[in-house]
Amino acid sequence: MFRSLVVPRAAARSAFKQNSLPKVVTPSAIARLSKRSYATEAEEKDLVIIGGGVAGYVAAIKAAQEGLKVTCIEKRGTLGGTCLNVGCIPSKALLNNSHLYHQILHDTKNRGIEVGDVKLNLAQLMKSKDTAVTGLTKGVEFLFKKNNVEYIKGEASFASEHEIQVNLNEGGERTVAGKNIIIATGSEATPFPGLEVDEKRIITSTGALALEKIPESMVVVGGGIIGLEMGSVWSRLGTKVTVVEFLGQIGGPGMDTEVSKAAQKVLKKQGIDFKLSTKVLGGDTSGDKIKLDVEAAKGGKKETLDADVVLVAIGRRPYTAGLGLEKIGLDTDERGRLVIDSEYRTKLPHIRVIGDCTFGPMLAHKAEEEAVAAVEYIKKGYGHVNYGAIPSVMYTHPEVAWVGQNEQEVKASGVKYKIGSFPFSANSRAKTNLDTEGFVKIITDAETDRILGVHIIGPGAGEMIAEGTLAIEYGASSEDIGRTSHAHPTLSEAFKEAAMSCYSSAIHF
Numbered sequence: 057m058f059r060s061l062v063v064p065r066a067a068a069r070s071a072f073k074q075n076s077l078p079k080v081v082t083p084s085a086i087a088r089l090s091k092r093s094y095a096t097e098a099e100e101k102d103l104v105i106i107g108g109g110v111a112g113y114v115a116a117i118k119a120a121q122e123g124l125k126v127t128c129i130e131k132r133g134t135l136g137g138t139c140l141n142v143g144c145i146p147s148k149a150l151l152n153n154s155h156l157y158h159q160i161l162h163d164t165k166n167r168g169i170e171v172g173d174v175k176l177n178l179a180q181l182m183k184s185k186d187t188a189v190t191g192l193t194k195g196v197e198f199l200f201k202k203n204n205v206e207y208i209k210g211e212a213s214f215a216s217e218h219e220i221q222v223n224l225n226e227g228g229e230r231t232v233a234g235k236n237i238i239i240a241t242g243s244e245a246t247p248f249p250g251l252e253v254d255e256k257r258i259i260t261s262t263g264a265l266a267l268e269k270i271p272e273s274m275v276v277v278g279g280g281i282i283g284l285e286m287g288s289v290w291s292r293l294g295t296k297v298t299v300v301e302f303l304g305q306i307g308g309p310g311m312d313t314e315v316s317k318a319a320q321k322v323l324k325k326q327g328i329d330f331k332l333s334t335k336v337l338g339g340d341t342s343g344d345k346i347k348l349d350v351e352a353a354k355g356g357k358k359e360t361l362d363a364d365v366v367l368v369a370i371g372r373r374p375y376t377a378g379l380g381l382e383k384i385g386l387d388t389d390e391r392g393r394l395v396i397d398s399e400y401r402t403k404l405p406h407i408r409v410i411g412d413c414t415f416g417p418m419l420a421h422k423a424e425e426e427a428v429a430a431v432e433y434i435k436k437g438y439g440h441v442n443y444g445a446i447p448s449v450m451y452t453h454p455e456v457a458w459v460g461q462n463e464q465e466v467k468a469s470g471v472k473y474k475i476g477s478f479p480f481s482a483n484s485r486a487k488t489n490l491d492t493e494g495f496v497k498i499i500t501d502a503e504t505d506r507i508l509g510v511h512i513i514g515p516g517a518g519e520m521i522a523e524g525t526l527a528i529e530y531g532a533s534s535e536d537i538g539r540t541s542h543a544h545p546t547l548s549e550a551f552k553e554a555a556m557s558c559y560s561s562a563i564h565f
């Protein structure tokens with residue numbers, strides 16, 4: 057049992073608090089003390105945040121709750137950033153409803169439900185997605201009002217180290233000054249050289265969320281999470297989808313190889329074709345069909361794929377264009393990420409960076425954790441994000457979710473490990489629901505039984521991974537989980553049984 061080894065968080069926090077943080081005196085700080093000319097032009101806020109995405113808006117609300125005077129500047133016209141407007145939320149709305157449609161078409165008869173003529177109304181499907189987006193973005197605006205956060209609609213750029221000029225969306229300019237500044241400008245889709253995005257035929261995920269008709273065929277360049285989610289949506293709606301992936305596995309390098317293979321098998325069964333270890337050389341959009349030239353990643357035979365639509369989903373890159381970073385001497389690294397220390401500070405310590413535009417996984421919940429931590433550093437001098445316990449979820453059906461290290465990583469680290477797994481085909485709830493694809497896989501340290509990684513492919517994996525995340529956060533052993541009562545009949549019993557099979561044996565398999 058590991059529980060005794062876990063340092064209570066409150067104790068850790070107060071220990072940290074006692075270590076006074078280094079006081080950095082910069083030329084700009086001296087200048088601010090001697091001459092604060094901007095203060096006459098603009099009221100100085102405790103915190104100015106550039107970007108109203110998940111990182112920015114969460115930081116704004118948290119800071120206001122901590123009693124800071126906050127301004128958040130967002131140029132999009134709505135709050136919530138990529139996640140709420142063109143990312144997590146609209147993609148999940150389409151995934152949910154396309155799954156429902158697909159299930160009604162293909163998976164009701166054996167359940168005793170006979171459905172008549174099923175029709176798809178794509179415009180309504182999109183409208184229902186838009187309703188979810190509007191409701192949530194307006195909800196954030198409401199939270200800003202409730203918490204007294206000043207919201208400026210406009211594009212921000214640095215005028216000086218403490219002053220930000222805003223080109224207002226409604227026209228005109230405004231200058232805002234901040235004692236502290238957080239940059240949370242997010243990311244954008246990485247372009248593919250030679251494939252010019254028009255969001256109609258050559259699309260990014262943004263175009264894939266808003267197609268006006270169902271294409272006959274789609275090639276997805278990149279078999280990572282976004283490509284597979286959007287590929288699933290259109291495949292379920294009737295498009296012939298082919299995924300071209302440079303690596304030898306789908307889901308990106310973070311996904312456990314065994315899980316990735318299982319996911320590929322299920323998605324293939326659902327009608328998606330895969331070309332792995334294959335690179336795209338270029339495309340020709342001059343004809344009715346787009347012609348995409350591909351060849352084996354290591355070189356070899358070339359092939360041309362035809363498609364009505366090509367989705368470029370090769371990843372995302374930090375977005376800092378137009379911020380005027382050069383004016384204040386801030387640099388990005390070779391991948392465009394703003395460089396920060398462990399407290400999110402740039403080399404100008406009053407300017408911090410969080411979310412997609414800096415290091416770490418580009419995930420909304422990671423951005424959210426950083427937002428709270430960055431504000432706590434400003435206000436209290438300590439903060440907390442455990443980068444070893446950030447879950448990832450792919451919302452296909454079945455879902456794939458994981459947290460901690462995958463088997464390839466544990467093997468490479470040289471640590472002796474054990475694996476416990478449990479298939480949903482032996483789980484009573486999955487059987488009841490006629491939804492038995494997948495398994496739970498738990499990796500533990502063979503000597504201490506501490507859980508190193510949790511990998512799930514199966515129904516509800518995205519919800520179930522919370523238990524794995526908590527286990528890793530608390531330093532739990534597989535025995536801790538195996539000896540915890542899980543309600544019956546639930547899918548989460550598969551989690552308990554996988555844990556039991558690590559240190560002892562599963563009962564039902």
Ligand SMILES: Cc1cc2nc3c(=O)[nH]c(=O)nc-3n(C[C@H](O)[C@H](O)[C@H](O)COP(=O)(O)OP(=O)(O)OC[C@H]3O[C@@H](n4cnc5c(N)ncnc54)[C@H](O)[C@@H]3O)c2cc1C
Pocket residue numbers: 106107108109110111112129130131132136137138139140142143144145147210211212213240241242243261262282375377378379410411412413418419420421422423
């Ligand atoms: C299709 C898709 C699906 C996704 N699904 C998931 C998911 O299921 N789960 C998950 O965790 N993550 C998901 N993500 C990733 C997630 O959306 C991002 O990790 C998250 O949005 C990052 O938040 P952020 O605040 O750092 O950046 P963003 O959300 O990109 O927000 C940055 C904001 O800053 C604004 N901005 C930029 N420059 C300026 C400026 N100069 N002045 C004013 N405003 C500016 C932008 O307009 C933008 O609104 C998905 C992404 C995509 C594209």
